[in-house]
Amino acid sequence: MLSTRFASRLFLFGLLCATGLSSSTSTRTKPPKWLRINSAHFSVLTDAGADKGKESVTRLEQMRDVFAQLFRKTQLRLPEPLEVIALATDEEYIRVAPLVQGQPISSPGFFVTGDDRNFIVLDLAAEDSWRAVAREFSRVLLNFNYPQTQDWFDEGFAQYFSSLRLSDSHAEIGGDPIQSHPWEHLLPGHAAAGSSARSFVELLNQPWLPMPDLFTMRQTAPGYPSMFYAQSWIVMHYLLSQNKLSDAGTYFGMVEIQKASVEQAIQQAFGVSAAQFEQSVKDYFRALAWSQKTAVAMPASSPNSASPIYQFPSILEAAQVGSSVIDVTDAQARASVAEMSVRLPEHRDQAEKDLQTVISDPKTENAIAHRALAWALMERKEYDQANEQLGRARELDSRDPWVHYYLALVKFQASDSGRNKIEGVSNMIQDLIAVVDWNPDFAEAHNILAMGRLEGGGVHAATDSIKVAIQLSPRNQQYLLNLAKIDLAGKKWDEATTLLTRLRDSSNPQIAQTARKSLADLPTLKKYGVLPQESASTQPPANMKTPPPTSSEKADDDSSSDQTAPVATEPPLDRRKVLFLKGKLTSVNCSQSPVAILTVRSATRTLKLRTDNYKTLLLVGADEFSCAWMDRVVVVNYKAGGKADGDLVSVEVQ
Numbered sequence: 001m002l003s004t005r006f007a008s009r010l011f012l013f014g015l016l017c018a019t020g021l022s023s024s025t026s027t028r029t030k031p032p033k034w035l036r037i038n039s040a041h042f043s044v045l046t047d048a049g050a051d052k053g054k055e056s057v058t059r060l061e062q063m064r065d066v067f068a069q070l071f072r073k074t075q076l077r078l079p080e081p082l083e084v085i086a087l088a089t090d091e092e093y094i095r096v097a098p099l100v101q102g103q104p105i106s107s108p109g110f111f112v113t114g115d116d117r118n119f120i121v122l123d124l125a126a127e128d129s130w131r132a133v134a135r136e137f138s139r140v141l142l143n144f145n146y147p148q149t150q151d152w153f154d155e156g157f158a159q160y161f162s163s164l165r166l167s168d169s170h171a172e173i174g175g176d177p178i179q180s181h182p183w184e185h186l187l188p189g190h191a192a193a194g195s196s197a198r199s200f201v202e203l204l205n206q207p208w209l210p211m212p213d214l215f216t217m218r219q220t221a222p223g224y225p226s227m228f229y230a231q232s233w234i235v236m237h238y239l240l241s242q243n244k245l246s247d248a249g250t251y252f253g254m255v256e257i258q259k260a261s262v263e264q265a266i267q268q269a270f271g272v273s274a275a276q277f278e279q280s281v282k283d284y285f286r287a288l289a290w291s292q293k294t295a296v297a298m299p300a301s302s303p304n305s306a307s308p309i310y311q312f313p314s315i316l317e318a319a320q321v322g323s324s325v326i327d328v329t330d331a332q333a334r335a336s337v338a339e340m341s342v343r344l345p346e347h348r349d350q351a352e353k354d355l356q357t358v359i360s361d362p363k364t365e366n367a368i369a370h371r372a373l374a375w376a377l378m379e380r381k382e383y384d385q386a387n388e389q390l391g392r393a394r395e396l397d398s399r400d401p402w403v404h405y406y407l408a409l410v411k412f413q414a415s416d417s418g419r420n421k422i423e424g425v426s427n428m429i430q431d432l433i434a435v436v437d438w439n440p441d442f443a444e445a446h447n448i449l450a451m452g453r454l455e456g457g458g459v460h461a462a463t464d465s466i467k468v469a470i471q472l473s474p475r476n477q478q479y480l481l482n483l484a485k486i487d488l489a490g491k492k493w494d495e496a497t498t499l500l501t502r503l504r505d506s507s508n509p510q511i512a513q514t515a516r517k518s519l520a521d522l523p524t525l526k527k528y529g530v531l532p533q534e535s536a537s538t539q540p541p542a543n544m545k546t547p548p549p550t551s552s553e554k555a556d557d558d559s560s561s562d563q564t565a566p567v568a569t570e571p572p573l574d575r576r577k578v579l580f581l582k583g584k585l586t587s588v589n590c591s592q593s594p595v596a597i598l599t600v601r602s603a604t605r606t607l608k609l610r611t612d613n614y615k616t617l618l619l620v621g622a623d624e625f626s627c628a629w630m631d632r633v634v635v636v637n638y639k640a641g642g643k644a645d646g647d648l649v650s651v652e653v654q
Contacts, residue, residue, distance in 0.1 A: 032088065034333035036326045041078070045336055048088035048124040050325050056086045056122060058321045059130040060137075062166050065316040066173065067141045070240060075623060079144050079443035079472040081117040085337060086124050093123035096337060099346045111136035112343050115444060116375075116405070119340045135162040144443075147620050147652070148256050148475050152214050153248070155224070156232030159200075160240070168318035174241075174308045176200050176290070177233060200230040201290045211278040212262045218507065237308065238284045244270070246654055249620075250582060250635060257637050257650065258578050259505075268580075331364035339372035352376055359392075367397035374406050383414040401438040404431040405445060412448050422455045429453060443472040447479055450486065459490040467616050474620065477503060477511050484518065493526055498649075576639040578649055581607065585634045585653075590614065590627035598648065600636055609638050611648040620652035629653075 032047035039057045041064060046053040068076055087093045097104040108123035109132030118140060122129040138161035142154055163175040179199045209217075209227050214235070217228055239248050251269035254260040266274045288308040328336075335358050341351035351372075358369040370393035377386035387410055393403045408431040415422040422428060432449040436442060450465035463486050470479045480499055487496035500522075503515035524530075583602035590596050596614040600607050611617045614625040620635075635652040 031330045032333075034328040034330060036328050037323050038326065039321055039323045042082065042084060044084040044086050045328065045333060046086040046088070046124070047092070047333070048086055052088075052124050053086060053325070054321075054323055055318075056084065056124065056130065057323055058168070058318045059166055060084065060120075061321050062171060062316050063130070063134060063137060063164065064141070066164060066166075066171055066312065067138060067145075067161070069312060071146065071245065073145060076141060076145050077441050077472060078140070079441050079469075080114075080140070081439060081442065082120065082140075083117060083336075083340070084120045084122070085340060086122045088124055090123060090125050093121070093125070096121060096341050096344075096347060097123075098344055107132040109133040111140075112340060113140075114343055116409070119343070121340065130166075131162075131164070134164050135159070138162070143475055144473055147249070147252060149252050150215055150255070151218055151224075152228070152232040152235065153252075155229060156234075156236030159229060159233040160236045166315075169315065171312045171315040172309050173312075174237065174310045200233055203227060203230040204234055204285055208278065208282065211266070211274045211281075215262045215266075234285050235281055238281045241308075241310070242284070246633075249652060249654070250580075253580055253635055253637060253652065257502075258580055329366075331358055332366050332368055334358060335366055335368040335372060339368060339375070342372055342376050348376065365396065367393040367400045367403055370396065371400070371403050371406055374410070378406070378410055378413055381413075383410055386410050401435050405435045405442075408432045408435070408445075408448060408452070412451065422452060425452050425455045429456065441472055443469045443476070443479070446472065447476075447482060450482060454486055454489060459486060462486045463490070463616065471619065471623070474618075477506055477508055481511055481514060484515070488518070488522075488525060491526075493522070497522065578637050579640055579646070580635070580637055582633075582635045585629055585632045588627050588629050593627075596625070596627065598634075598636070598651070600634060606644065607638070608645045609636060609648045610641075610645070617648060618650040620650065622651075622653040625651075 033049075034045065034047050035050060035053055037044045037046065037050065037053035037057050039061055042057050042060045044053050044057045044060075046056065064076060068074070087096075093108070094104040098110055099105075108126030108129035110121055111133050112119040112121070113136075120133050120137070122133070135158045139154060139158045142157055159177045160173065163177045164171065164173045165175075176199045179201075203226060206227070209225075209231055214228065214231055217224065239245055247269045251265045254265035254268055255262060260268070263274045266272070266277050270277050272280065288306055290308065335355060338351040338354040338358075341347040342355070344351075355369045355373050359365045359373070370389045374386040374389035374393070377383075377389065386406075390403060390407050390410065393400065394407070397403065408428045411422055411424055411428045429449065429452045432445055432452065435445045436449065439445070446465050446469040450462045450469065453465055454462040463483070466479060466483045466486055470476070470483060473479060481503060484496045484499040484503070487493075487499065497519070500515045500519045503511055504519060506512040506515065581600060581602055583600045585598055586601050586606075587599045588596055589599075594613040594615050596611050596617075598609045598611075600609055614627070617625055619625060633654040635654065637649040638646040639649065640646045
């Protein structure tokens, strides 16, 4: 049954359609007063007043704090900028809400993802509208602050996080996400569960999927089976409550890097067989005290029962969230809302009309409207027209960092994403330097900067930039592919081979195909310095066409004079198996910087593990390498040298 609020929204939507009111038209007697509420990590554009705006930014800060506590993170990053729009009325909200089968969604909040930035849109006329975006927000945080995982982990945590409840001073989590969520019919897994299972708790009283099947399941049309969502949720519930996230990290290191089987990885990481692990989770689920009517926890004081609801001993309280309030003109606010709406296909045409209305009047024209139109033009590959809009935007506001970013992006996209020569590469680099100065955590800006520097012949500078992008967004395999391209240009054959070998099994078909082809072309590139000639139909994807070595690169390579001559033998590839060790890092020797030697002691042995350049070493759980580390628990992947030494592949600091 539809909620009363949703039914009234549908009526209002029908009325708006019947009267022909556009997304920018309002029945208000006067334009709303727009404010921008800024906190330490978020910025909320709202017309609902300062109090409601501050409440929205407080809930976002609290969600971020809860995530950090769950994963014991002292620092979180959002390498894709996030913008929040909080609207005062249902009327305003349904004009911009996504449509499903021609009707606006019933959820009072939605998340819009993109390559450049993400948007959250909230309907503040609904109570706790932030809860509607908790699931997607948690996935974004997980994507940028936790290493590569399998589908069950990400989905299980997203379901777990969606049960979050917040007040100004308290937070609790862990209830059944279906029954405890006010918009339960929107959550993945609910529709699949059917009418016979009204909650995950009920569903989990049915036969379970074998744990190896759950852990290897990938999404296919029409989606996961209902048990996948419920079982992933309770496994995540178990891992968090039993303090086994560290063991889960060990498991993922084995399956993702060492390519061990699920059964082997479970045995190694959790110390039990897959069947025993499954039984432990089942026992945990059955030991919890669930209320079958509401599928939320009984009071913790219930006899002989444990409550699944976790109440945080400390939470970021509303009084601790500092914020500032800035007035925003009506024209700038309308342009900002349209800049979001233009990213939704069903609203794009109307959003572009709204933007044209803003720029057609000299009194309302602003840089935001021009850059938003430029984005839409780039989507249609109309690059000349996009440049015209960006040029005008720069005249209106030369300090707008998004204008600088799009000026660089249009050059990069016009070159077919780096496949062909980038025109005006020096200006592109200068624009991107301004962008990363504004936001050092903007991963995609560092990625494009790396490609621009490679185009300009700066292999070392390109490596530095792409390493930053990878550190900020460790799951982005396109960044790893770009690093392989840069390594090939710098003749770092072993490093490129290691990356391409890892990527040839990617779940992304295009990346996997490109990696396999690059590996096949590698012998020719190493011998002659150029790739074999290819027809247009067999060109590799955009970011993988390796240009011939530049004169500056040849000058850096003492053996460059031999590149055009056939060689008798190829240098042997490093085929050593990647091994795994969890132990304590006792010391780091950086006396021959950038070479570093790490001494790692486990229960049975002590190893000396070497990296040629600690500045480019793949790190997990730390923002940068420190030569002062000692007495730290680490998980290392390495290639053995002798019995007591080896070469590092990656380090996870716990």
